[in-house]
Amino acid sequence: MRCKICQSDMKLHLGGVYDDRHGYPGRFDIYRCPRCGFFSLSPEPTGPELDNLYTNYYPRKGLEPDQVLDTVTQLANSKDRFLTWLHGTNNCCHFYAKQGTRVLDYGCGTGVSLVEIKNLGAEAYGIEVDENIGPIAEALGLTAHIGSLESAPYPDKYFDLITLNQVIEHHPDPLKLLLALKAKLKDDGRIMLSCPNVGALSRRVTGRKWLHWHVPYHMNHFSRKSLHLLLDQAGLRMVSIKTVTPNLWTILQIHSLLAGVGEEERDTSWDPTEANGEKQIKVLRTQVRMQRKAYDLIKRGAGIMVVPYNRLIDLFGLGESFVVEARISK
């Protein structure tokens, strides 16, 4: 197997990993590139399998617009900013949007990012392949193109900022994606992306139980070096890179280590209403509940460990999520 980033021969790193969140059937291998530190999923889902993965296995069906509004992060003042730092939620790239600019969030998911961009005083545009999002965007008055980047009605050199929050690891061809996005960027614009850091301390500690293997949804696992290489190939210059670890991720990692979910089983913590036989999967409500549970735990003492631990590993760049800023190379 060849590395997508540097074309070197990859080595098998983990065999027989399964989806322990949404119960997608099958076992998958993880390969590692000894040269650039990039890790890859094998086999990768393709074509209709890929559509099925997101439309039916990723639990966004039946979301209500109000549930989306429930999850908006406030960013109005310095206290709000401090809280995003404390909770490690400032790995959301669109939080760095500037007032009066035009912002595209590629892979905007539920659309909550578009609400947050508008709240920051910027123009918000989204692209999302999941058709479940169309009615939500309409109800909330958001500008989101449902479909591919190629079919989006946005002109070239249009955006001041393009953001990708936890998206690039899901894409079968990250170079092609970045090249296409670069065309939509103004000459002096910025691309900001966040994705899991395969060099994270937790990955080394948790082995095959690492939260972000997330098979078969995550196909690409970037190291610092492989991200640098990829941006170079796309004609982009990395301006900054840091790690930010959401406290919620740490709580979820601990949960996943303890839950012991078997093959083809759904982890009911991710979507309990489905497990109870209800038709609608109200996952956002669940995420909010889990977020509150995490904050509860933090308040009750676990946070005495989790909060300073996360802020400290981020200081050393060993945290869970990269946050990268790039500009077009001159």
Ligand SMILES: [Zn+2]
């Ligand atoms: Zn490589």
